[in-house]
Amino acid sequence: MSDEKLLPHRQAIDAIDGEILQLLNRRAAHARAIGELKGTGAVYRPEREAQVLRRIQDLNAGPLPDEAVARLFREVMSECLAVERPLTIAYLGPQGTFTQQAAVKHFGHAAHTVACATVDESLRLVEARQADYAVAPVENSTEGSVGRTLDLLVSTPLKICGEVVLRIHHHLLRQNNDLNGITVVYAHAQALAQCHYWLGKNLSDSVRRVAVSSNAEAARLAAEQPDAAAVAGQTAAEIYALHKLAENIEDEPDNTTRFLVLGHQHTAPSGRDKTSLVVSAPNRAGMLNRLVEPFTRAGISMSKFESRPSRNGLWEYLFFVDIEGHGDDAAVRQALDGLRERAAFVKVAGSYPAAVI
């Protein structure tokens, strides 16, 4: 096939690219005007972003898949927002963690990300207004809740303003492309657990499995030690220039982590929202039923109901509850009034759009 046949298509693509470029800059000019009208208010509007992405997916007639167009528009909005004012996002580092990946998935590549040593520190940075938002892992489909994040939700003055759902793929990474001669595998304890079966089947028993503070730290160590491998994700592989000896080695095919986005603002309804609550109640027979009843009566479904020991009293529990709907919805407001009559403590940790991509 000669390239001559490609020519008319390439000429068409050049013309279309020119139009796309003009349209993108026209879009950015509107975003800049919106930014000026917002003045000192929050430039990031989670509800509007969710609506834009949902609308684009509804409009999409292909051949690009819905997920691909959503990803492209995610980046377009990220750049438009940066024209208004660039955002700083605090995340659990070091560079290359899944939390950083979640931050980029949610805010796009124009956002500036700041690595923090702990989830506590990432929230503190936002509380002190040294960063605009924090992204924190809250639960994994294989390993369950991240207790520290739940504990922090109880006391932080920040509001949840978004959620990010990330498929977690683990790879076996090494300096060179050889499965032989590995004496140690580094990974975060959760990643070791999520790949337990694969590692047992594919590596000899003499290979030591060493838990380290994060997957990115595991990749960093593997980049320094020729006889070491790491279990980590794509971003860590790229940052530390490691070879992928094996891809997608997680035992559970749907291994997914959910992250929360926390900031100072109240988020308006987007049309498809969730509300997260922290509830405590006296430890009495029938109490669980009494707590759930106001939601059942209002026809509101729950996507999470989890208990955790309260740090104040022995055998006292806090309940972490996610419901469908927004705190401004009449039905949710009524259910919350009913809940407040029954519970000793109710905190609305935030209402936010359900994840779109």
Ligand SMILES: O=C(O)C(=O)C[C@]1(C(=O)O)C=C[C@@H](O)C=C1
């Ligand atoms: O609609 C707005 O408020 C905008 O600032 C525009 C825009 C966009 O690019 O569409 C950018 C940032 C906001 O988070 C939401 C949407």
